[in-house]
Amino acid sequence: MLVSKNSDTENENNTNSQTPRHNLSFNAIQKEDWTQIMEEESINDFRSKDLTLALFYSAHLTTSDHINLIHIFSQFKDFEMPNPQEPSAYYAELIDRDVGRTYQWIPYFKDKQNQDQLRKLLLNYADYDPDVGYAQGMNFIAGTLVYFQVPQPQKIFNELIQNHRNNYIAGTPGLFENLAKLKFKLKTSIPKLYKHLQEIGLNDLGICFSPYYLTLMLQNTPFQYHMLILNIYQLMGQKYITKLLIAMLKLSKNTIMKLKDVERVNKYIRTELAVNFFQEIEICRKEQRLIQLLVNIGLIKRVNQY
Structure with missing residues (x-):
């Protein structure tokens, strides 16, 4: 779970001594390392694969910590949306259809305001990257950012899709x-x-x-x-x-x-x-x-x- 509990913190400390690491291909990330990362907003002193494994065993990290980390890990440091344009009617229709299908089993996504936030992220991306526009699957990524109220969601969403866009362009x-x-x-x-x-x-x-x-x-x-x-x-x-x-x-x-x-x-x-x-x-x-x-x-x- 992403929620912190005292027993989880104890388990995390024990995790670091579960297996001798002299013959394992990772360096443990300690709680003080995460504190450094949060304070400096930088991961320059750490390897990505070590941080990735640490995300599994660092039980003290809360949902708020994970939201902060997604910005620290971001490569889009100076992001600006271009002047908004009206996306094509084709993409607007696809987006309207899929907004209602996004995590439809969760009551949060039946709220019109939340659906509007989701729709805005998707429409903005269709304008930002017209060669991709919109494709099914993007709605779930945008929906997660809306649900967790991630700050600067358009920046994070655009970065995620840009790094993954070869899965969505024509011919996939x-x-x-x-x-x-x-x-x-x-x-x-x-x-x-x-x-x-x-x-x-x-x-x-x-x-x-x-x-x-x-x-x-x-x-x-x-x-x-x-x-x-x-x-x-x-x-x-x-x-x-x-x-x-x-x-x-x-x-x-x-x-x-x-x-x-x-x-x-x-x-x-x-x-x-x-x-x-x-x-x-x-x-x-x-x-x-x-x-x-x-x-x-x-x-x-x-x-x-x-």
């Missing part, structure tokens, strides 16, 4: 590239699971995994972890989506292997894969075995692994 070349990389990683890292998916007829991974890339994993992830996901993305970019998906699949391998048809596998991956991953993260953190879990699923490597 970035999406196809990411799915190809995911297929390769799955085949080489979890060959038995890859073979099982082939045997049941799941040859097109886009059926299950496209939403993870088009929404930066947000549509499929419990809401309390949304800011964590966005901060990871700010640090590591879209390559980490594939890394996280492989880690999630390793964790759920045995469950998925028991599912014998495409429909059931698709439903599990879309609705339960990320949920089960973060539930296990919480359990392992509280039981002081989180570092070992991260090693087991490949998010931390031993220095002799290449």
Whole structure:
């Protein structure tokens, strides 16, 4: 969870001594390091991959901390929107349709004022980057920024989409590239699971995994972890989506292997894969075995692994 609790702070301190780190490929980020980052608003003294792992085990970080961090991690330091223009009627219609579909199970998004904020972010981006305009999936990213009332949401939204725009431009070349990389990683890292998916007829991974890339994993992830996901993305970019998906699949391998048809596998991956991953993260953190879990699923490597 992103909410701080005293017991969580104790667990975090214990996390740092769970596993000897002389042969692990990360340096622990301590609570005082986060204090330095917040005060200096800079991560120059730290490696992005160390910060990324620390986002998982630093239980003292609150939602407010994560909101501050998304600006500290931002590369758009001097951002200004151009003079607003009227986006095309085509994009305006698409946006109006999808605003009502964004996290529709959450009452917050039925409020007209919140829908208007969401619509404004999307319309502004369509004007800012007319070659992309608007594509499905962007609404969930914008919706998260609105829900958590992130300051300067247009700046952060534009940066997130700009860094991910090859997934949305005509022909979606970035999406196809990411799915190809995911297929390769799955085949080489979890060959038995890859073979099982082939045997049941799941040859097109886009059926299950496209939403993870088009929404930066947000549509499929419990809401309390949304800011964590966005901060990871700010640090590591879209390559980490594939890394996280492989880690999630390793964790759920045995469950998925028991599912014998495409429909059931698709439903599990879309609705339960990320949920089960973060539930296990919480359990392992509280039981002081989180570092070992991260090693087991490949998010931390031993220095002799290449």
